[in-house]
Amino acid sequence: MKLKGVKFLSAILGLSMLAGTMGCASAPKQQEAGGQSTQSEKNNTNTAGDSKEPVTLNFWHIWGAETDASYAAVKKVIADFEAEYPQIKIKEDTTENEAYKTKIKASAAANELPDLFSTWGGGFSKPFIEANRVLAIDEYLNDGTKDRLVGGALANVTYNDKVYGMTFGLACGALFVNKELFEQNNIKIPETYTELIEAVKAFKALGITPMSVSGKDVWTIAMYFDAMALKAAGNDKVVSTLTKQGSFKDPEFLSAASKFAELVSLGAFPDGAAGLSKDESDLPFLEGKIPMLFNGSWTAGTVYREDSQIKDKVIPIGFPVFEDGKGNKNQFTGGAVDAIMVNANTKYKEEAVLFQKYFTENMAREGYLAGAYLPAWKVDVDETNINPVTVELAKLISDAEGFTLWWDTLLEGQDTQVYLNTLQELLLGAVTPEQFVDKLQTMYE
Template sequence: MKAKHLFAGILSLSVLLTTVTACAGSPNASSAQSTENSSQAGTASQSAPAEKITLTFWNNYTNDTQHTMENTIKQWNSDHPNIQIEASSTENNAYKTKIKTAIAADSAPDIIYTWAGGFTEPFVKAGKILPLDDYLNDGTKDKLLSGALTNITFDGKVYGLTYNQQAGALYVNNDLFEQNGVKVPTTFDELLTAVKTFKSKGITPMTVGEKDEWPGMWYYDMIALREGGAQLCLDALNKKESYDQTAFAEAAQKLQDLVDAGAFPKDVLGVTRDESVAMFTQGKIPMYFGGNFDAQVIDDSLKGKVSAVKFPTIAGAKGTDTEYLGGGADALCVSANSKHKDEAVQAIKYLASEFSSGMYLTGGGLPEWKYDSLDQSKIDPLSKEIMENIVKGSTGSVPAWDLYLTGDDAQTHLDLVQSLFGKQISPQDFAKQMQQKVNKS
């Protein structure tokens, strides 16, 4: 779910990483881990194993963001000649199937890219992921932002290191708004007015890659957050509240109101996520709701023309503009079946902290590791806007629902939202089916 550009020289820019390859803290840690030079991030282990070790690492970075990942891995491999990382990237949706199949078959890679929350939980319950608590007593936790481990902690134990959090933003093309005399919306009513005005001028107001399902789900989940508020959404996701209630039906209705108003392309169900982003970056569409991971490519294409603003509020609803869709999302885990657990943990500490700062600097993500020492002038402007105006000072957040829900429940939600876009289901039936199919217990 990410798209960003080459980040060169990231390792030398980040002073956050001065001890990330230090002793991992496990009582059974290998000598390669326990004697790691803590004065420089990325310095080769002083007592690296004589025999060369290869750590396999699977991920879903097949777009521009992979350059940051590639450079980081290249640096690690250069500094650790006896502990090499061999990475393999697979397209987002295919990756989900691939990693689930591999974990079930006990053929997972040493290092696993995953989504924190519901996607990872089944792997943890099946005993397939290595718990990290014994490895984190070396100061690692002190380098992370508050709450960075929340979505990757299950039954009181930590099973991965997050490096990137997500936050939804409404990207607006200021030039198109000004040229057409349209006000940037701060309420849902104003959003509908903007949609209708642009539509009357022959301009497609918004776009979404609903062929891939999850981009459209972001729209629904964001509207549901505005309708019901963060606590209600979290309670429903945790099966403490029913989906079959007014807030969720109203959110479905408002999504269909946008569809009915002509907000999206007519062939919305056939547009991929990458195609939708390209439509916006061509400068012909005024609004796009997406994640912070879209910031770099948008800013590169429309330098200085786009702002990232909060999604509009809904009059009379419980949600506020201090709540956002997102939170800790991307994480690195170690397979419980890895033959090189200590080395893999050593590697994910390094990778996670490097990815956190590197992707923030290049617009690929929002950090989960402390970043106060980074050169703020080098941070992608749109990413900085999102971090400063949407994330900081927030009172609550809810992850995209497909990351929170487990197993088939996530796919059911995606399918039902797609049915809303296709006008194949009513808002009331959407809420009822969410309760019947997802929130059974």
């Protein structure tokens, strides 16, 4: 049986681009099983894969930890590529998410990027494009590649009407809930913010930490706040404000900050969360000790690993709606934004683009099977091979109005660091909600 969720992904992705791509411009037949490239792709890369001289491509990415849901999928796709194109070797260099962001920005500024690198579309990669560090690949996409992508899959990597990257998956934010802990303690799984507060208080009364977050890997805090701001303000206001066409002083952002501060004051997050890495903060959740974790859809692959202690206990839900908010249950954070780009100065443009296209198309399938992403390519898979948590995610977003890009992706340059630093201060209680929005407003100065 084919996975029914694939049919609605085209519409969902189209909506997600409208929701999250302010500042970016104006989006291949199913690849054969086993990772084999189509003949048209081979013909249109000027026989790069048939080069008689060995070529080594340096590829930087973030999927180096064995606990990452994408780890095995990335290894498989690279191995399959090297088997099909034995004259091209892929030399990997992996770095943890937050450190990678610093590394790739510094390398782009110094004009020392590798042949290929993983990145994020939207505002994150915009400086690389403006500095002419990334190869525009439009001429390589007219071989049927665009026909194999779902609608809108290239919108977040398109700048000034040119395509600079290839995406492979749609990611979305979700609240992963250990339903067993809720049922055992007779606590209602929350659908509204009021119910979330009731659940937090009930778990705390039992000596159970309600929610997991890492204060050291600040993007995990942002996962929570991005969703809360969306529920408070709605997509249009969030996007217009992040693109400097509004104001953080609007009451909706203060409402989101106040609610986040309330969760902190109630002890929703672990003691000492500010000093925990993501792996450290996730561990109690994965051991079945913490009932809630808000993070990206790739978490589905992690919780359903063979050695998982909670693989049959977790369900994904949307972040609870705010009764006084402008957002609704069908608005989600995320989108098709994880991408692979090619260094404009690589000596091996044909080979690099060949790998870029091969990797993203095959990663769309393998990442889907691993529960890491929903595919941005038109892949056919057997539903029985998809883990149930990912299937539930597909159902959850089937009525999505669209997706709002994560703030640290949509924001540009130093504004991202202003946001993350100030959010960390809010978690620590070092700033009030009012001071928090005041500091965000400095982005406009």
